[in-house]
Each structure stands twice: as structure tokens, then as C-alpha cells.
Amino acid sequence: MKQHLYIMLLILLLSACSGNNGKKYVIGVSQCSEDIWRDKLNNELVMSTYQYDNVTLKFASANDNDKLQKQQIEQFIKEGISLLIVSPNQIHTISSVIDKAYDAGIPVILFDRKTDSGKYTAFMGADNYEAGHEMGQFIAQQLGGKGNVVEIGGLKGSSPSIERDRGFTDAMKAYPGIRIVDRRYADWLKNRGEAVMDSMLRQCMEIDYVFAQNDRMAVGALQAAEKHGVKDLKFVGIDALPVPGGGMESVRDGRLMASYIYPTRGDLVMQLALNILEKKPYKRDNYLKGTLVTSNNANALLLQNEEIMKQTARLQSLHGKVDNYLAQYNHQKVYLVLFSIIVLLLVGIMIYVYRSIVARHRIEEETVAAKLQFFTNISHELRTPLTLIADPVDYIIHDSNLNAQQRDMLQIVQRNVAVLTRLVSEILDFRKVQNGKMKLHLSDFDLAESMRQWFSLFATSAQKKNISLQLEVPEALSMRADHDKLERICYNLLTNAMKYTPNGGRITFAASVEGDKVRITVSDNGIGIAHDEQPYIFNRFYQAKNAEHGTGIGLALVKAFTELHHGLATVESREGEGSRFIITMPLRQAGELSSSRSEQAFSPVVETVADEDVPNQARHIDDLVLPDETARPEVLVIDDNSDIRAYLRTALSSIYKVSEAIDGKSGLEMARRIVPDLIISDIMMPVMDGLEFCSQLKQDKAISHIPVILLTARSLDDQRVEGYEHGADAYISKPFSLRLLLSRIDNLIQSRKKLSQLFSNSDENDVFEKLSNETDKTFITQLRKIIQDNLGDSEFNVERFGDEIGLSRVQLYRKVKALTGHSPVEMLRKARLMRARHLLQTTDKSVSEVAYAVGFSTPSYFSKCYKEEFDLQPAQER
Structure with missing residues (x-):
């Protein structure tokens, strides 16, 4: 249902740029009866026309009356409709009039029910x-x-x-x-x-x-x-x-x-109709998937449907606004319209959520945990659409056909996406603080130099508002603390000062040492804070009466991060005269230094890379042959979000072969079938989540060598640790940079190739120690033993090799090739030749005896292979 929600959302948004070849279509819909199920289908058909200005729908219901349905279809034929969508009451009763429409050149889509005639253009319905x-x-x-x-x-x-x-x-x-x-x-x-x-x-x-x-x-x-x-x-x-x-x-x-569940999917019916009318490819018979509903999943499905209904109502309301908006702008401003609507919609959701929290702030303390959990879930959900906004905007903004005005407007979209991403990160960080899972990553640094760098970021904004910036710090100030969290503290305080300081004002950023503590102050001569509001200014979700719009989380994070450093955050202010925020904390925090900064340091901007959005096309693999050396690497994408899968397929398909799966279970089955070179998987999926998938893959000897990138909205440190503990090779958070993802994919594939090259050219024991996966080590050990045990058996071949190790021929080939750089046949031959060389150098056996002893069927073939391997004839080893 979550995918269905995104589909309906895109229907509205893409109405801004839907093509229209000028031809008008009238589609007649003949329903055999009236009920809730058919009402739902009709509503979906209407919503699906939002993106097509040239489509008109006409509905008729026969109320289970065969005669009436025939009359209604006759009327549609007389009116000259472009296409007929019909749900026949019975198999035999109205076949004649449907045949009449078909013979008149009107395409016919049978929906839900069939007739006894083969005269129809396409069928769509549940199985x-x-x-x-x-x-x-x-x-x-x-x-x-x-x-x-x-x-x-x-x-x-x-x-x-x-x-x-x-x-x-x-x-x-x-x-x-x-x-x-x-x-x-x-x-x-x-x-x-x-x-x-x-x-x-x-x-x-x-x-x-x-x-x-x-x-x-x-x-x-x-x-x-x-x-x-x-x-x-x-x-x-x-x-x-x-x-x-x-x-x-x-x-x-x-x-x-x-x-x-007997699905309606009016959006797919409408898409099928437009494909037929516009002479695009389509399938004649289309069966929709249903699923069993029991007491175990009924409540969850109802909750999902409730959310879909809310979003559907919002989409219907916005549709009229979109039509009016499009009438005012020409085709050259389509890009701006599209992304403005997306950003406005997301901002509206965020504002609605935050206002809801402020309104409920006075309820009992025990409800806070549930409220924060709700925000965390919303923030996770926002990361995926943010990804699908940020990357395409960055792609379009580099289009040479854009004029300066269009580029400036798209930059506004880009900046607001960055703001939304920062807001999502703040919510997740605050949830982490509330759960007591936020930890300090200590490092030694020069606070004075860091403050100079942080302060310089605000120079441009200050210049625009004619604000005077003053920095008062010693020449050098050594400190041990969490550099990233201290940066967040100062950034939030300076951002607040810039927001509430008028044109021509003054902001001072200062640091001083008092004994074993450091005192950091941010002062301004702005609007100030009322005396009665100052005790609450650091409370979560609190906003002063004269505050501009915001979330009420920034100062709460300042206080939380300061207290994590065993410090104190205070404010001194007079209304109309300005404010001074004071942070006092120890110069040196107790604890061990971190080996590196936290994996996801704070940044006020978002890097974006984009690609075109194309329809998702499932990839079916019925037959598999041994891979070609020159073939492109294969990447398997596992995600329950069809938009993410389509986006990644578009972005990767020019470099890699791309396969898709919708959950961990089907992904595991596909991985066993095709043995890809790399897997990209979401974590939160139905049926089997990404963590369980990763764990099972790394324990399966046929596919344990495949690198896995977890691509997910779960970005907290403990969640990352959990991903790595389940065997992930990389962990990338949404919204993600496509350049970063492509680089990580290439690095992992190249690293795997280098490991196999090392195995080919180095001591096997050295490479064995480089394998991080215990399943792979066990596999190599078993591989060596089988080879050694069968060196003298001339009948031992790849099929028997696979039987003994428990893999199919294709799985064995791709597994051994990926780990060692050799095919199983090459490894067996090399091992036989190495044993033969040892026997020739240490025994008196003849060349023929040695050849048969190491499993070669003829001495001549043995001599040929020996010459190719060692550049010597066997007799020359004597």
C-alpha cells in the first residue's frame, strides 16, 4: 500500500509535465453493478486522469441488469467513444454488443470479468x-x-x-x-x-x-x-x-x-488505456496480485489505508490548484512548477507535523516518547522522496538549455531540499538524545581555529543584511571534545542570531578560558526574548511569541549536546535589546579518543546528483549461462519502493547489468539464481528485511562473497553498527549522493577483483587471511580439500566438483571465479601440475607414471599443459 500511495502522489505531481499531443480521448466505462468496490475503481480512474488534460471519462452502471448494460454500451458506440472499459455481468449475456464495439474499431478493455468471446483488446483484473x-x-x-x-x-x-x-x-x-x-x-x-x-x-x-x-x-x-x-x-x-x-x-x-484483497488499481487500468490509444506497447492479459488478509495483518493494512485516504484527499484538493498554476506559466517554466509543488508539499507536511506537536505539548510526559517515535518514522519516510527530489534537481540545474531565471528558481528548490534534509537530521538526532543513545566522539583540536572557520560561513549572509561580525578568541585554544557536536552547537546559535538580528545589527562570537572550563558566547543586538519566556527557550518544541517559523528543536539540541559534554547552556536577554547565549563546558572531556570522526558529520548543505525518472521494468531471468569475461558486472537492487528501484536502474544501467527484487526473500532467491557481482539493499522491507537478508546471504556459501551495500533511511550510529554486524560491506544513508553510491559500487567491485588477482598471483595462504567472511574461508578450505582428494582421479570433473561442494555448476563457477580469479577447471589443473612438478623433482617415476598419478588421461596432454604452465617439458625437471 505504501507503493500505491507514492504512485498516486506522482500522478498529481507529474501532471505538471504530462505530454499532450492535442488529440482528445473519450473513454466509456460500463460497470455491471454499483457497490463500494466499483466506486473505489471509478474514483481511481478519475484521479488517474489528472495528468491527462485530453481525456474525458463517461460512466454507466447496469445495476446487474444485462439488458440495461447492452443498451448503455450501444449508446457509447453511438457517441463514438475512443475506448471502452467494460466489466460484463455474465460470460454470455453481453458478448454480442462487446463484439459490436470491437468490430466498430473501438478498443475494448475487459476489467475484472471476461466474456466467452475473444474479441477484446486487453484484459486486466485479479486472478x-x-x-x-x-x-x-x-x-x-x-x-x-x-x-x-x-x-x-x-x-x-x-x-x-x-x-x-x-x-x-x-x-x-x-x-x-x-x-x-x-x-x-x-x-x-x-x-x-x-x-x-x-x-x-x-x-x-x-x-x-x-x-x-x-x-x-x-x-x-x-x-x-x-x-x-x-x-x-x-x-x-x-x-x-x-x-x-x-x-x-x-x-x-x-x-x-x-x-x-481483490485489487482495483484504476491507475493501471488508465495507463493501459492510454498505452492502447497512443499506440504504445502493452500486454493483452494483465493479472493483478492480491493477498490474504487475516487477523495478523488486518489492523496494519487498515492503518495504511487510512493514511492513503488522507493523502488522496490532499491530492484531490491540490489538483485544482495545479491546473490554475499551469495556466499562468509557459512550457519553459515546467521544471520550476514540478519541483516547487514537491517542495511545498513536503514543507506543508513538516509544518503540519510540528504544529501538531506544539498543540499537544501540554499533555502528560509519558506521551512524549510516542510522539517522538512518530516523528522518527515520518523522518525516515521523508528520506526516500528527498532522494528522488534532490538528485533530479541537481541533474536539471546543469541543463545548458535553462535560462538564468529558471536556474535561479531551481537553486531555490535545491536550497529548500537542503533545509528539509537538515530538519530530518535534527529530528533523528533529538530522538537519539531522548533514547540515551547519543555518544561523544572525542578528538583534540584547536577551538579558536575551528571557531574562525565556522564564523566565516556566515560572512556572505551578514554582508547581505549589513550585519557587523565580531570574533573574539585567543590565538590558540586546545580542546578535547566532540568536534562535530560542538560545531552543531555553534552553528545553531549563530543561525538564530542571524535570523533575529535586524539589518545593520551586530553579532559577536567569543570564547574565553575560566579555570578548566571554556566559555563560548554568541551575542546579538536583535529583537531579544521576553523575560517570562527565557526559562523555556531550550525546551523541546518551544517557540517564543516573536519567533519566526521553525521547529523548536535547534536550541533543544544545543542544550542536549552541551549537557553531553557535562556543560551548561544559558541565555541572557532583554526584549528589544538583544540576546546572549552562553555555553560553558570542560576544556577536556574524560574518555578515549575516537579513531575517526563520526561517520556522518554535520553539514548545512546536501550534495545531490540526479538521473532521469523512468518506468520500472521487472527483469526476468529464465536461463543462465556461464559468464563472459567481457560482460558488464551485475548489480542486484532490492527495495520495496518501486520509485527507488526505477531510479537506481536508470542510474546504473549504463554501466552495469541491473536486476531487481521487491523484498529480502525474493532478493535472496534471485541472488542464488544469478550470483550478481554486488547487491544494493534497503533495510526496512516487508517479508524479509535487509538485515536478515544480509545475514542469510553471508551464511550461504554459494553467494557469501557478494558485497552488500545497505541503502536506507536508518542513519543512527547504532543502526549502522547493526548493519555491519549483519555482514554489510557498506552503509549509505538516504537521501544519498548518486556519485557517492557509484563510487562505492566501483570500489567494492574493484576490491573484489583485486582480491581474486592476488589469489591468482600470490601465496594462497596470504590471500586466505584477507578474507573477512568466515563462510568464504570455510568454502576455500573445503575447495582445497576436494581438489587435493581428487587429484589422481581422471574422471573428476566440474559436475562432480559441484556435487561434492553442494553448488550448481553456475554457482560454483561464479563463486570460485570471484574469489580466486580462476575457474574451477583451471584451479584443478594448476593443483595437478603443482603436484606433478613435486613428484618429478622428488621421485624416480617416469613422466607417464606422474601424468596418470595426477589425473591426466594421456601423457601427451599432460606434457602440453606442463609446458604452458612452467615453460618446461616434464623431462627437463629430471
């Missing part, structure tokens, strides 16, 4: 057979393979009813202990479901489970059972609509044991 089969499997597992089941079908003769029944029946065939004691039809209606269930119960049937082909009939059957006082009977349905009274709520509340 009804799979839905029925999944529910059958679920019931069988719940019953332990024994019991009595009844099936309540939908409209008899409709394709969904037929296919769901077929899938359900096929699933039951595997369980002879389960009997389908009755099967009736209820026309998809709740009251009909109640009626047929009432009839069955009156016949005193022994029933353990009821499978209704949709949730409405299941709920109706449940009500009938409740009227009869039957409590042990269990019910399942299909649709799992996340609406009040829908199937998903019924599962959550325990009324239904399970349901199956």
Missing part, C-alpha cells in the same frame, strides 16, 4: 482462480484437513464466480478429509447470502466452514448463523475492502476468519 485457491488452502489448514465446507457463489455464469469456484475446488482436491457439502449462489448480495445460509441451517447440515465468494455474502451468512444461535461456524470471504463495515474490518474484529 480469481488464485483467490479461490488461496481461500481453499486457508480453510484446509484451519480445519487440519478434515471437516465439512459449504460454498456460497456469486452470480452464476459470471467469470469471477466460475474461476473462484474452480480455484477453491482444486485446492480442496488435495484434502480428501474435507467435504464440500453444498454449493449455492447468492448473486454477490448480502441479503441473498443470508437467505441461502438460513436455508442450509434449516436443513440441519453439519458445517464447519463457509466460503463466500465475496465479503458481503459472507457477512450475510454470518448474520443468518447468529440468528440461529450457531457460534462455532466460521466464515471467510473475498474483497477485503478497507472501508467501514468492509471485509478488512470484519477480519480485524474477528467476525470473518480471513478475506482476500
